[in-house]
Amino acid sequence: xxxxxxxxxxxxxxxxxxxxxxxxxxxxxxxxxxxxxxxxxxxxxxxxxxxxxxxxxxxxxxxxxxxxxxxxxxxxxxxxxxxxxxxxxxxxxxxxxxxxxxxxxxxxxxxxxxxxxxxxxxxxxxxxxxxxxxxxxxxxxxxxxxxxxxxxxxxxxxxxxxxxxxxxxxxxxxxxxxxxxxxxxxxxxxxxxxxxxx
Numbered sequence: 001x002x003x004x005x006x007x008x009x010x011x012x013x014x015x016x017x018x019x020x021x022x023x024x025x026x027x028x029x030x031x032x033x034x035x036x037x038x039x040x041x042x043x044x045x046x047x048x049x050x051x052x053x054x055x056x057x058x059x060x061x062x063x064x065x066x067x068x069x070x071x072x073x074x075x076x077x078x079x080x081x082x083x084x085x086x087x088x089x090x091x092x093x094x095x096x097x098x099x100x101x102x103x104x105x106x107x108x109x110x111x112x113x114x115x116x117x118x119x120x121x122x123x124x125x126x127x128x129x130x131x132x133x134x135x136x137x138x139x140x141x142x143x144x145x146x147x148x149x150x151x152x153x154x155x156x157x158x159x160x161x162x163x164x165x166x167x168x169x170x171x172x173x174x175x176x177x178x179x180x181x182x183x184x185x186x187x188x189x190x191x192x193x194x195x196x197x198x
Contacts, residue, residue, distance in 0.1 A: 007062025017059035030157035032061040033144060036111045039136040040144045044183035045117040053148050057155035065115040099134045106139035119190045127194040137163040151182035
């Protein structure tokens with residue numbers, strides 16, 4: 001098996017993203033790991049522009065991303081289109097919560113990258129939400145750390161974290177990785193374990 005994942009998006013999108021990055025002076029770094037299923041954390045997230053940069057970065061890396069959306073978004077006539085663009089409907093009224101529904105979605109697919117912005121909002125909060133960790137742990141898949149760094153004008157893919165069962169230790173590793181990544185609006189950035197942890 002190759003060390004890196006085969007492209008899953010049309011080459012035209014990769015070329016488009018490459019041209020946009022060149023135009024705005026950004027670059028991509030890192031490699032997409034050749035793992036069939038994983039949870040991709042995308043941070044920091046303080047602006048709607050972050051989502052655009054994430055999509056362009058995914059196209060550069062040839063990745064097809066999946067994302068969680070409220071089930072009512074997927075009704076006719078455009079529900080099929082959202083699913084085609086990676087949407088996974090989540091019914092928050094269901095007895096199984098969002099975490100369990102996503103664990104099941106991982107079990108139902110041979111290949112899936114679920115992208116999560118764990119801050120849960122573009123505003124400042126105390127710390128990250130940990131649903132992404134429970135999804136990865138429950139589905140038996142790793143967490144891949146993706147990032148945007150506005151200081152260096154970089155979108156990148158970092159290390160692979162395999163949930164060990166020691167959430168505190170794993171979150172500390174994740175915190176240490178993200179603490180030097182510069183958000184578009186630094187005053188709104190939320191660190192994984194909060195600002196009081198060095």
